[in-house]
Amino acid sequence: MIDSVEARAVELGEYIVKNRATVRMTADVFSVSKSTVHIDVTKRLRNIDSSLYLKVREILDVNKAQRHIRGGMATKEKYKNLNMGKENV
Numbered sequence: 001m002i003d004s005v006e007a008r009a010v011e012l013g014e015y016i017v018k019n020r021a022t023v024r025m026t027a028d029v030f031s032v033s034k035s036t037v038h039i040d041v042t043k044r045l046r047n048i049d050s051s052l053y054l055k056v057r058e059i060l061d062v063n064k065a066q067r068h069i070r071g072g073m074a075t076k077e078k079y080k081n082l083n084m085g086k087e088n089v
Helices: 005-019 023-030 034-048 050-087
Strands: none
Touching (some): 005 034, 005 050, 023 034
16 A cells, blocks of 8 residues: 555556556556546646656546547447357357
């Protein structure tokens, strides 16, 4: 567990930048909520390390722009798998 909120915010930000991770992926790795990750990297990190904040913000903006595409792909895969199950019955 990370000792301070500031240290956690920096660690979360560094993870997102290093892995180009989404908020959800980061939350899963660090066993915290998506809300915690979001608040840490958008509000707290801005005051702690502005250069890291800008890098994280850039990645989060890309992720936000692409999320509708990932959602569509997940839905397509879901129905593809459902149809394959019907063919095997």
